[in-house]
Amino acid sequence: MKARVTVTLKNGVLDPQGKAIEGALKSLGIDGVGSVRQGKVFDIEFTAGDKAAAESALKDACEKLLANTVIENYRVEIGA
Amino acid sequence: MKAAVVTFPGSNREGDVATALRQAGATVTHVWHADTELPAGTDLVVLPGGFSYGDYLRCGAIAGRAHIMDATRAHAARGGYVLGICNGFQIACEAGLLPGVLARNANLKFVCKRQHLTVERADTAFTRAYTKGQVIDVCIAHGEGNYIVDPETLARLEGEGLVAFRYADADGQVTAEANPNGSLNGIAGIYSPGFNVLGLMPHPENLIDSLTGGTDGRGMFESLISGKKAA
Numbered sequence: 001m002k003a004r005v006t007v008t009l010k011n012g013v014l015d016p017q018g019k020a021i022e023g024a025l026k027s028l029g030i031d032g033v034g035s036v037r038q039g040k041v042f043d044i045e046f047t048a049g050d051k052a053a054a055e056s057a058l059k060d061a062c063e064k065l066l067a068n069t070v071i072e073n074y075r076v077e078i079g080a
Numbered sequence: 081m082k083a084a085v086v087t088f089p090g091s092n093r094e095g096d097v098a099t100a101l102r103q104a105g106a107t108v109t110h111v112w113h114a115d116t117e118l119p120a121g122t123d124l125v126v127l128p129g130g131f132s133y134g135d136y137l138r139c140g141a142i143a144g145r146a147h148i149m150d151a152t153r154a155h156a157a158r159g160g161y162v163l164g165i166c167n168g169f170q171i172a173c174e175a176g177l178l179p180g181v182l183a184r185n186a187n188l189k190f191v192c193k194r195q196h197l198t199v200e201r202a203d204t205a206f207t208r209a210y211t212k213g214q215v216i217d218v219c220i221a222h223g224e225g226n227y228i229v230d231p232e233t234l235a236r237l238e239g240e241g242l243v244a245f246r247y248a249d250a251d252g253q254v255t256a257e258a259n260p261n262g263s264l265n266g267i268a269g270i271y272s273p274g275f276n277v278l279g280l281m282p283h284p285e286n287l288i289d290s291l292t293g294g295t296d297g298r299g300m301f302e303s304l305i306s307g308k309k310a311a
Contacts, residue, residue, distance in 0.1 A: 013228065
């Protein structure tokens with residue numbers, strides 16, 4: 001079973017990397033870019049197929065390691 | 081004073097801080113991150129600078145979950161001293177020993193230069209050899225030193241006098257121009273509420289010999305050694 005965890009900076013937290021990427025996109029002439037915020041994606045494969053157990057394990061993983069909840073939010077998606 | 085200097089994979093300042101501690105008269109033991117216990121009688125745990133785990137995930141995130149950090153948290157909870165320098169400050173924050181986060185420098189640049197700091201208080205075990213308000217000249221070398229914390233915690237840090245050092249100019253003025261990384265309120269280092277844990281981004285261990293640039297960092301190690309008390 002595959003799962004995806006997305007970690008993003010909370011609103012209001014300065015994201016200098018996102019700003020630099022935004023500047024680079026604009027300098028490449030990519031039209032219509034308002035702003036860019038950079039985040040992280042973790043693709044995690046579970047050995048067992050229990051969706052509820054995986055969801056709870058991932059929440060634990062996010063709280064303990066994958067996200068720093070002082071400045072980051074996380075979202076968990078469980079696939080097939 | 082018995083000091084235990086922890087080495088993580090990617091630490092690179094453990095030798096320098098050991099030299100500074102020994103110069104001030106401490107007995108130094110090197111401890112490996114996978115160890116589960118500190119040497120018996122440890123007064124001070126030092127988390128040195130470097131790039132533990134290559135700064136993967138977030139600076140200090142993986143080292144902050146190392147086995148030795150359980151023993152370090154227990155040591156701190158007993159009132160034992162913990163000093164986190166640079167990556168060690170990042171590790172201390174990630175391990176929950178200190179609040180807040182060291183985020184990417186606001187200007188996106190790795191800064192490596194001399195930096196003046198104000199000593200915010202001189203009544204702690206780490207700073208008693210300095211005077212309150214003294215301006216010291218040390219070094220900084222980091223890409224993620226931008227201290228961020230929620231407004232309530234910031235107000236508590238300021239209200240309880242837990243700010244240890246601030247980035248300043250040579251006259252001791254804490255200005256936006258003197259702030260190298262965007263840290264809130266120019267914060268360069270903070271204490272735990274019991275003043276037994278100190279985390280700071282600058283490197284006092286670089287400035288312990290006039291042959292290599294100055295001696296303004298010696299005060300911290302001399303403070304610790306003369307201020308020994310049972311943990």
